[in-house]
Each structure stands twice: as C-alpha cells, then as structure tokens.
Amino acid sequence: QGNGPQYDHTLQTEDGWFIDTSSLKSNQTARLISTMTTVTTRGLCLRFWYRAYGAQRVKFNLLQRASFDVNATLISSIRPNLDIDWREAIIYRQTSGNYEFIFEGITGITVSSSDNIAIDDITTNEGSCPTQKFCDFESQDICGYVSDISGNFNWTRHQGATFSVSTGPQYDHTTFTKEGYYMYIETSSPRRPGDIARLISPTFPVSNEYHCLQFYYHQYGVDIGAFNVYKRDVGGSLNPLKIFSSRENRFDEWHVMEINIVPTKPYNIIFEGVVGKSFEGV
Template identity: 45%
Template structure:
C-alpha cells in the first residue's frame, strides 16, 4: 500500500497527470489500453492513466477494411489500433451487404473476416392491399420476396415469389401480382355441439385442413380432421360423448352410479358399464342387407360394432358407435360388391392412354423385355410368356430421369375406393414408379411412390382414393441412367371401399 500511495503522489507531484485513477486488481492491457490504461510492470495492483500514449504489447490491424466503391468507412486509413471500430456506409441507391462495423483486436486481426460491399438497392416491389410481402425491405439485387393473401381464406393464384435482378438497372421478375380468389373458400367449418374444442370460426381457403378435439374424459366419434374442397367441407362435425367404463361387479356398486338394469346384472356382466349418472343403451345396430354386425347386441353407450360383407369388408364406414338411447353415430352401411375398374392388359389397353407430352411412352409386352438383367420374364395375370403387361423400356435413346405417363379413363368422384396393381421393378439402375390422381381443378396428388431395385418379382401396390370430382389415375415411370431400369405394371383394379 505504501508503494501505491507513492505512485499516486508521484503522479500528482510531477504534474504529468491531473486525474490519476487508482483501479484495484490486475487488468490486462487488452481491456484498458484503448481507454489509456496500462499495467505498470512492477506494481501489478495499480492501473493508472498516463498523460502520454500508452505503450502496451499490442499489434495494430493493417489492410482491411475498405469498400472499393459506392460507399466508404469511418475512420478511414489502412492501419488501426486495437479497440478501434470501423463503421461502413453506402452511397444513395446502394445497400450494405455484410457487417455494419468491424473492430480491430489486440492480436492484429479483425472481428469480421470479410469486408462488406455496397450493392445496388432495388426499388420497392409492386404491392396490393390484398397482399402481404415477406421479408421486409430494403432489398438488394438477388433478394427474393414472397406474396401472400392477407385474407387467409383466399386461394393464391399465380406466381408468389419475385426476385430482384439487374441488367444495369435493378428490376423485379414479377410484372403481374398474384390474385386472391375467395370463390372456392369454405365458410366456417361445422362445429361440435358440446363437450369439444372447435376450429377457429372463420372462412378457410380450399385445401385447408382443420382439427377437432374433445374435452377431458370425452371420446371423439367421427373424423378429427376436416378438409375444405371447393366450398365444401369433407366431413360433418364429429361428436364428443361420455364413454362408459367397464366395471366387473355391478351388484356391489349400484349406489355409486353403476347400471342396475336387469340386462346388467351378474349373469350378463360384459354389458355392465358406468353410466355417468344414468343407463343408456342401444338395441339393434343399423345395418342393411348382406351386412354382418359384430358383436351382437344389446349395446351400451360408447360400445363399438364392426361391419363386414359376405365377400369381405368393402365399406368405408366399417364401424359404428352407440351414442346411447338408440342413437348411432353412422347411418346404415351398404355392401356394394363390384369393381368400378379392372384391367389385365390381355385383350386391349382398357382405355388407358399415353400422355404424349412426356419424354416417351409405355409399351405393351409379353415374355421378356429386350434388355438383359432387367424387366419381367412373364406377366402377372397368367404367369406365363403368353400373358401381357405394360412396361417402360429404359435403353437408348432414353436419358436419365426421362418420364412416361400412362393415364386411365376418367372415373366418377368417390368418397372411398381402393387402387390395387402389381408392379415389377428389377434392375440395378431402376429409378421411380409413381401413381397420382389427375383432376381438372385440383393439383395432382401422389398416392403411391417407390424407387430402386425391388428384385425380379411381381409385388402388390395399393392406395386408398378419395376425390370430390372426376379423376384419372396416372402411372408415371422414370428412367434411370442405364438400360437396367425397366419398370412394369399389370392387373390394375379399383374397388369400392378402403384398402
């Protein structure tokens, strides 16, 4: 401490520093030199301000940073001391691309490795009150913006993304703004009457999906989602009901609110359910001719039954739930055997056609394909060299990623159908087979896709189809980089009911 007082006294007595500051503790030069502080070598507990430039063990920064044109930096120069920050600015009509500042460090390096540049600023893009733009400006050449409808129920028509380009003068690539179409929007979705959480009560754009949820201790019957398609919601609102809970000893628990109806006594305990205050039952489950219901009734609130048909389950609504008091969630189902579409390619093309806008077409063939180590050797229908199938030949002049599309005839709208087909994808350079729905006013919808070598065998593919308007099934085959990429299909059927 005597030394500390001596240093301060000496500082004042010689008149070199009029405002010496005593800072206790050891502080490195890298922290304090920029403010004029430095540690005296033989008095490590004292850091004092000098009247002359401080000499510390620091390396000045040289060279960078500079902006070559259309802007500048402050302070200027090519050499800067540690702690000095250089700020960059750009001229009018230019935007800074990079860091706004750069600081010289004590080791002679800069905090930012690359100096920014000044690029041409883009003028404000086209706007419309019905559209929002992201991100906000200002914008420079190369920036992208996206337009979105302010009305979330509107469908955006046209290109949504615009890019700022330059040919000497900056310009935006979109000359025509997208429009917001509300003609296909759906009104507020149907709502759960009670005991549930409904979607937001507003209009929705076509293609929007909303979700329903039940309150605690309630069970949802119906679809938990709803799709808006051309002004129409795909499903009615679900129902939230109280599901009665199984109890194993009805006779001992009547006083606690358990059923004491004669049907629920100990000789029939499988129907003993907790009743939420009262006993609710259903007698017969609704079912039309040729429909089998399991299990048999009577039924209690919350009990589920299953429907089957004589030739297998071909019903989309293949189950039902007792809501109590002889009320059921679904109406009577129908068994509707029959095949809306079937094609084995043995006698004709079944009205399949090739999409002539594609790079090449499908080929009807039997026995082996011309290429070695690829394609089937027999069809699937007959399993012999006499049977026919459709395939894509990927030999020359085919190029990698060329596509061929086989299009079915137009089929009627459906709530639930199953597409089944057999495919053969054999070869080391096999690429991709896809099945998608083609419709007039809706975008193509891929319902099945597979890529790569699946072996020298016929395999079954299937996908459930739902469409609110007439549709076509399109099989799209993509060629690989070599001749060992043949893809074949056979035995295409579309049946009623889910897959």
C-alpha cells in the same frame, strides 16, 4: 365337368345357363357367332362375362368380321389361367359398319378336363363404354388407358421377357406365363436419364365411398429410376397428387400395392416411369 364353372354368371346358381368348351377334343375350334351388329358413328360397347381356366392348352379369341368380308379380324385374345372367377370384358369398337362378333375357343394337341372356357351375359350398346374397373392389358385397347403426350416416350404393351438382360419380368402377373401381357417402359437408347413416360387411366366417377386402387408392379434392375403414381382430379389443380413412389431395385418378382382413394371429384390415375442411369432399370 372338370374345372368348368359350377354356376352361371347371371343367376349365380346351378339353375342358370352359360356356353362353354367342355365338349371340345384336341385340335378343335368352337365358334359362337353373333347376329349382324351395326356400329354407328357413336361407336359400340361390347360387354360379356367369361371364365377361362386352364394351363395354356386352350385359347380364347374375340374376332370381328365385316358384312362384306370373308375373313375375320382378331380384336382381343384372352389367355386362360388358374382363375376360377367370372370376369367381365369391356371392348369398345368405333369403326362404323355392320359386323359379326365371333367368340372362338381353340384347343391344343392335348386337352385336360381342367381346360375350359365359358361365356355368359353378352350385351352390346351404342356409344362409349363405362369406365372399366379391372384391367389386365390382355386386350389391345388396354382398357382405354392412354399415353400422356407431354412425356418423352410411351409405355409399351409387351409379353414375355423384356429386351434388356437383368431387367424386367419374365412373364405377366395375370397368367404367370410368357403369353400374358403387361405394360412397361423400355429404358435402352435412345432414352436418357430423367426421361418420363406417363400412362393415364380413364376417368373414374365421384363416389360417396372410398375407392381402392390395387395394382401389381415389377421393379427389377440395378439402375432403377423411379415409379410414381398420381391422382389427378378432373378440373382440379394442374399438379396431381402423388400417392405412391418407389425408387429401389425390388428384384425379379411382382409386388402388390393398395391405396385408398377419396373420390370427391371425377379423377384419373397416372402411372409415371422415370428412366434411371442406364438401360438396367425397368
């Protein structure tokens, strides 16, 4: 119906099954609630495939409700966009207890036949999650990326325009709306020229094949410092290998970069932002 999936994720055929929101009318909410699930001290990895298509008139939320609670807690919000592909969400929960997971679809005042949320192949496994290959920063856990404590400050998860005029994007690259999230560095006071913030990826495994690192970056401001990307082998040299660097004002648009990686050892990717001469460098 409309722009709903033409096939499921499991079989990739019209014979497969999935759950979607195609029957919702305006101002309605649909909830799919899991059985009570135990999160042990080892944590729990929740994985599912979703397809969220629309022009921001619908919302797709994942909530968690403890066995003794009436209210649920929002743990992730995925904004619909114009992407017709199935995407995987991987979410790690580490607070032990018994919980229900709630998949929630909410429609707005107006609903188009193009507005559709579908989910398929939901799994839970005890323990940590595998390294996530794709990250759009829509989830609060930012896919396991962490800030480097040796830096002067941290990258910030943000949506919409940045706080400084004539800098930064107006929207993220995933949804192209002010609802989507991205990571950025804020260079206003108390930041000083040369201050550094580093964002470190989860560890990626060894492989006999090349890995392709692809990312979108936005570099807008008259006093841009530097944006560097490094590959650091686990157990290797303390000095990571610089694989990309950009210093110029690249104006108010998103740019794509692809870099081939030779994964001879487990490795991390480090995204480094360096503050320029003033706040006009994001």
